[in-house]
Amino acid sequence: MFDVVCLGILVADVMGKPIDTVPEEDKLALFDRMEIHIGGCAANTAIALSRLGAKVKVVGKVGADPFGDFIIDTLGEHRVDASAVARDRTVSTAFTFAMISSRGRRRFLHTMGADATFGLEDIDIEKLRGARILHIAGTYLMPRLDGTPTMELLREAQKVGLKTSLDTAYNDQIKDWRQIIAPCLPHIDYFLPSVEEAEKITGQTAPQKMAKSLAESCPGTIAIKLGSKGAFLKTERIEKLISPYQVKVVDTSGAGDSFVAGFLRGLLEGWDEVRCAKLGNAVASFCIQSIGCTTGVRSWQETLRFLEDN
Numbered sequence: 384m385f386d387v388v389c390l391g392i393l394v395a396d397v398m399g400k401p402i403d404t405v406p407e408e409d410k411l412a413l414f415d416r417m418e419i420h421i422g423g424c425a426a427n428t429a430i431a432l433s434r435l436g437a438k439v440k441v442v443g444k445v446g447a448d449p450f451g452d453f454i455i456d457t458l459g460e461h462r463v464d465a466s467a468v469a470r471d472r473t474v475s476t477a478f479t480f481a482m483i484s485s486r487g488r489r490r491f492l493h494t495m496g497a498d499a500t501f502g503l504e505d506i507d508i509e510k511l512r513g514a515r516i517l518h519i520a521g522t523y524l525m526p527r528l529d530g531t532p533t534m535e536l537l538r539e540a541q542k543v544g545l546k547t548s549l550d551t552a553y554n555d556q557i558k559d560w561r562q563i564i565a566p567c568l569p570h571i572d573y574f575l576p577s578v579e580e581a582e583k584i585t586g587q588t589a590p591q592k593m594a595k596s597l598a599e600s601c602p603g604t605i606a607i608k609l610g611s612k613g614a615f616l617k618t619e620r621i622e623k624l625i626s627p628y629q630v631k632v633v634d635t636s637g638a639g640d641s642f643v644a645g646f647l648r649g650l651l652e653g654w655d656e657v658r659c660a661k662l663g664n665a666v667a668s669f670c671i672q673s674i675g676c677t678t679g680v681r682s683w684q685e686t687l688r689f690l691e692d693n
Contacts, residue, residue, distance in 0.1 A: 384513045385464065386651050388545075389429040390442040390506070390536070391520030392498045392552065393468065394477040395450035396422030398636065398674060402482035402490075420675040421457040422479060423498070424520035424550055427637045427676040430461045431644030431666060436683040437651060440464040442510065444501040450476035451497075461677075469505040471497055483674070487632040495524060502527035508539060516647055517545045520640070522564065523554040523580070530563045537570035546650070547603075548573035550643050551580040560584045568600040573650070575643050577608045578615075590615035591622060604656050606646060606663070608639045616660050625660040628668040628693055637676025642667040644680070665689050 399414045406412040421430070429439045441463055445451035447470045454476060458465040477496035481489050498521070511517055517540040522529055528536075537547045549571045557563065560583040568574070574597060582588060585596035594605045594617035605617045606625075613627040645666030649659030665686055673679030681689070 384438070385440045386437040386514065387429070387432055387516045387518055387647055388440045388442060388511055388514045389425040389432070389518050389520050391425035391518075391522075392423040392477060392501075392524050393426050393441070393443040393445050393454050394421075394423035394479050394493075394498070395453060396420045396479045396481055396636070396676065398481040398483055398634070400483035400634070400674060401485035403484050405482070416674075418674055419453070420678070421454055422637070422676050423477060424552055424640050426454065426458065427640035428518060428520050428550070428644045428647075429458070429463045430677040431637075431641050431670070431680045432648060433462050434677070434680045434682060435644060435648045435666070435686060437648055440467060440510070440514070442467040442506055444469040444471060444497040444505050446470070446474050446476040446497050447472040448476055450478060467507060467510050469501070471500065474500055481636060483634055483636070487634050487671070489634070489636055498525055500527060501525050503532050503535070506536070511540055511545065512543055514545055515651065517547050518643070518647060519547070519549040520643070521552045522549060522567070523557055523560070524552045531566050534566035534570060537567055541570060541572075546572045548575060548643070548647060550639070551576040551584075553577070553579055557583070565600065568597070569602065571601050572603040573646070574601050574603060574605045575608065575646065577639055578610065581607045590624075594622065606656070606660055608642055610635070610638070613664055614642065614660050616656055618656050621657065623657065625657065625664060627664050630668045630672055632671050634674045635671050636674075638667045638671050640676060641670035641680055645686070648683070662686070662690065665693070
């Protein structure tokens with residue numbers, strides 16, 4: 384039995400800091416620090432949830448290579464069940480090089496690797512049963528799963544009593560963002576895109592208008608992540624900006640996934656959506672104070688104390 388199944392992209396992240404400029408061809412530039420971390424929306428959200436005391440399973444795909452070993456081992460170290468992660472000898476594990484500026488802003492180079500071949504044939508539907516929430520993490524970076532296959536997963540999850548949530552990822556190669564997500568929207572209980580992705584889907588620039596457009600097809604709760612401005616929450620009863628907490632920013636990597644983890648953790652407690660969004664902002668505020676997508680996430684008790692003090 385699991386609280387949450389996080390199904391989606393798994394990535395090995397190499398992070399360099401500070402990198403403010405990219406050298407010209409055949410030139411060398413130096414930076415001070417490099418770290419290797421687990422990444423990808425499914426892994427980030429799962430690890431943050433585990434640190435917050437939830438019981439989590441990950442479903443995804445990696446290569447049969449050292450980076451794949453690293454991802455499987457790291458999930459295990461964080462008490463996340465990785466038994467449903469597929470291994471494929473014909474592809475490499477997805478990989479990202481993150482260039483972090485001295486201001487904490489990021490630029491990415493990414494190869495989709497195994498995530499590009501992840502499809503329904505890699506997923507045992509029976510392993511979703513018994514969970515409370517199915518979270519799809521990384522739509523737009525799983526071309527064989529995006530669209531109708533994801534809709535089928537969400538619909539099946541709802542049939543067996545799971546709540547469903549979905550988080551998107553930015554992909555500048557996508558031409559028609561709305562077409563891909565449209566089949567899924569009626570089957571999402573909690574839709575948690577970033578403001579950049581919500582803008583691409585809706586064509587709107589104001590969060591309130593984005594949320595209104597999404598709500599025309601999505602009957603569930605919508606929380607649009609606004610980065611340093613917090614989150615915009617829309618339910619049947621509420622339209623509200625949830626303000627962020629003011630902390631020193633070291634690295635914004637994983638902030639969105641941490642928000643999702645906090646939001647879902649609040650749902651497990653039976654909290655209302657506003658309190659869930661505040662918890663999401665709190666978890667994200669811890670995340671951005673350390674390098675890495677999950678390094679800064681604190682325990683459930685520490686996070687609750689932070690909420691009480693703020």
